Amino acid sequence: MQNRQFIYPNKVQVGEKIAILSPSAGLPEIFPAVYELGLKHLREEFKLVPVEYPTTRKMGSTPKDRARDIMAAFADPEIKAVICSIGGDDQIKVLKYLDPEVLRAHPKPFLGYSDATNLHFYLWNLGIVSYYGGAIMTQFGRYYAMDEYTVHSLRHALFQGGEYEITPTPEWSDESYNWNDPDTLSLRVPMFANTGWQWHNAERIVEGTAWGGCLEIIDYHLRAHRYLQPLEHYKGCILFLEASEEMPDAEYVYRVLMGMGERGMLQQFSALLMGRPKAWNFDNQLSSEEKETYKLEQKEAVIKAIEEYAPSLLAVFNLDFGHTDPQFMLPSGGHLRIDGIARKITMTY
Template sequence: MTYLQKPHALQPGDTVALVSPSSGLAGEAEIQHRVNTAIKRLEEDFQLKVKIMPYALKGIDYVQHHPQKRAEDLNNAFADPTIKAIITFIGGIDSIRVTEYLDTDIIKNNPKIFMGYSDATSLHLFLYQQGIASFYGPAILTDFAENVEMDDYTTHWIRQTLFQSEPVGNIPTSPYCRRFGLLWHERTHTTPRPKIENHNYEIINGVGRATGQLLGGCIESLNSIKETPIFPDADAFKDKILFLENSEEPLSVPLLAEFIEFLGTKQILKNVNGIIIGKPQNGEGYESYKRTWQAMLENFNLHDTPVFYNASFGHNEPKCIIPYGATASLDVDAQTFTIHDNACK
């Protein structure tokens, strides 16, 4: 079993730091209305204080060319005793460039909530290597700045995962998904995004009940760093529940098959106890991705491994939070996904 240090749960009045470890989109003038909306909700809805780290709003060009400054923001946020949580503004493509500048001593000595998804996968796996629990969950420009209001499903799982120290519990799928594609113009910020009716988990493989600690991330991000020291070795996946999802851009079936082939030939698929897969954005590619998974699992003779499909995390709004290292179970007969641990202490 992998032991990860858990952070303290958030309390009203705590300070959260906002960072841009990937894209600097939050610093662009046309996005400022979303930044302001998210800050207001953090302050009013969650009763938190907000500190924007110095380089987080420097804009796309500056942030892209200064990974050491992105790391400086993260190092200082971890080192600051007044900061209790760190949340990413948005994903991107190259947060792995930040990892070489991170101060492992500071991070190990100051475990605290770090949350983001998509390209934040690299940072989550870096923290995992340091023995620090982190959270694959909502980002500032997407979930906290959702048009009109945040979704109840998202706010419930923020409170259930980050604001208390009891077991997270059973996590059903969201009853709906927000349609991706409404541009982030200020003039459309008061227009609610359409809802797509959603359904329960679909069991696409396996039997019985799988239990293990959670480990995973965004498929495209994992694929891009699979040959780097940040990617866990096969032994790290032993007896784990692997969680995976793809980005907002439709994932090509050949790329998905290539990635699953990698997981299989590296013995990762054989090592995990179960797999939970996020719903594709807008449901695009839903059936073709499912068939690809089923065919590849058949190729590797993994008939019994429970695989849940259509989960509400990652590039879906609304979403739940997946705490790295927490013990979870996938029950095929009951069609339930349950996190048995507390995520925070």
């Protein structure tokens, strides 16, 4: 619904307090050095004051306890934004313990991605803009250095607001640091030249409200059907999708989109922004040739679903958000403008 109004939370000021939460996995307990480095960069690069909560450094916290920390952070007037330490795989269990009235009364910038898709959906349903990206242990806790492309986008999301034209990063990586091997943490992961975005059905201009996140978490919600809105709420919105480090195969990607299509949901969107596929992890270290095959098969699966369910849908592939590095922050609930003629994308932060 293009006429639906979303609230942009107030921006943060230098020196203010920021809640650091673990609404999913409490990995700061297992990898404290990586987490502490992320906090150091938050303090030194952004001049912000991190505030932790009881479950921030605790693995195995109950969903109810994690929800309690979320509510406390949003309700505290001294806390000006909320950033996830990292993702996980069960944040959907937290949502039933949240109080929507407290969140609606105290909108704040929320940053995170992957499993944080759950909280992005919850805030979207309340009409609150949030920012997909920027976890403490991955983007802030980068050992070699924080990537300037990421830092620039984070500054817009946290401090500046306004319209922001995103551009392809000059180089990128889908390979990761081994947090279990301290000797490698000061090295730079392999970086690859960016060949640019890929456009499909692009010869027009589309504007709309952003909705989306991690494909696997969207699959959770298609199955649970507890936090999805009536179809008309997505009419004219711009869908953004990316897959996690679990590297789902092309058939799975297609099936999720097929589920959206059979539900009548995929057809509601005016455009699709597809994040660059992560084609490498420690358990599945693909060669360069295997990576290209994996990425091509994923793109073909997406286009297959588009052609079956939404054949006129404008789509852009290989964008720099999600599980590859660096990343821009994508405003969930924010206004996007995709100019397929000029090959430009502008987001309102």
